[in-house]
Amino acid sequence: MPLGNYGVWKAHPVKYDVERQARKPHLTLYFRDNGGGNSHAAINIKSGDQESRLVYWVNEDMNDHPLETALSGLKTGFHRLDDSDTEPDPSGLRLDYIRGNLFDVNAGRILPHDIHRPNNDIIDVLEPRLKQAIYEGAAVYIYGEQYHSKDGIHNVHMNQGNTSIPRYSGENGVFQDGALIFHFPETDKWIGLFFAFASQAVHTSEDEGRAILLSRVTWKDLLLDDLIENSVAIRRALVNPPQGQQQQFVTLTNLTDRKLSLARWKIRNSEWAQQVLPKGAALDARATEDFAIPHCQLSTAGDTITLLNRDALKVAGVSYSSRMQKGPIVFAG
Known part of the structure; x- marks a missing residue:
């Protein structure tokens, strides 16, 4: 217990x-x-x-x-x-x-x-x-x-x-x-x-x-043993879009030299709301792409962003505070 x-x-x-x-x-x-x-x-x-x-x-x-x-x-x-x-x-x-x-x-x-x-x-x-x-x-x-x-x-x-x-x-x-x-x-x-x-x-x-x-x-x-779990990194997040601009998104980067399928992977916030990536989601080798997250609203008061693979194993995670709100938030790494 x-x-x-x-x-x-x-x-x-x-x-x-x-x-x-x-x-x-x-x-x-x-x-x-x-x-x-x-x-x-x-x-x-x-x-x-x-x-x-x-x-x-x-x-x-x-x-x-x-x-x-x-x-x-x-x-x-x-x-x-x-x-x-x-x-x-x-x-x-x-x-x-x-x-x-x-x-x-x-x-x-x-x-x-x-x-x-x-x-x-x-x-x-x-x-x-x-x-x-x-x-x-x-x-x-x-x-x-x-x-x-x-x-x-x-x-x-x-x-x-x-x-x-x-x-x-x-x-x-x-x-x-x-x-x-x-x-x-x-x-x-x-x-x-x-x-x-x-x-x-x-x-x-x-x-x-x-x-x-x-x-x-x-x-x-x-x-x-140098087992690489972080095959995909969270590079950016747009939390507070300018008025009239598109919805929030999270930017993912493929860290490997092969194409990766992201079908059924999940992006999750601290409230456990999650965006399930579609069947055709993928990243080419070393590629970077923005993914919209309409079902995973990120808080402007500070939040965590977690990336899970299709087996619900954590691949990457970042956090930010309310002070990091001007334009897309860029995460180190």
Whole structure:
């Protein structure tokens, strides 16, 4: 079943400790909020299964993601985010690594937890950013599951696509992933740190977050074996057409050297409205084309755009904010 007490905790980090020799080591982040005493977050730095390594992604610029607006209005403290099953999250706060377009999937790295050389393990990724956040008095938004004791939070990582250990498979669910998101007030900069286990599935079912057996692709497969999932990229989107101009559209580019059929592929927004591409839709090798999306209205207040293939496997995803509205929005990549 999904996590029982999933939510986001807004706080201010004060210190941290690192376990280096434990069987399942954690980095413990201590933080304070308006409640007074320090609470803590247990952040996995090693998996408990045979594939012990973690995957991490760093999004150094989350200022243009719709999540920024949703988080900005939160008061300090823990905010429980009720299970929305497979429906879009009305609060805009729940995280989903597969469906939320939170980072560039292919920019992930798989690292062990502690190698005795600089800049080559997961601790080397975490420590500089935690030190900076503590020094600058940044706000941290910790996503995960609150302990029953209410004094801390864990499962600060992807919580779906678990396959290797049965007891973890029971925690699968959509829109319940964990992460660390920091806001540095002096520069108004938002960055996100996202974690998964190398053995977790890249594609998951939309009802329960289970691994899709049709795909059988794990993060280890995708990021180490150079399996290319992003055969098509989302290059542009016209969200706010000039008066009298045609309707909204999304521009797709074929990244391969062969013609691709896009028949029955889907373009989806954050509300899960979707445009099913027609039977004859296709892209020639390295070609770019605009596709009208009358059944998938994109919000001028910020939205996500996800491209799914005919088997409902995610191929590409982007996001934009309300500030990116002048003419077609161009996405990097």
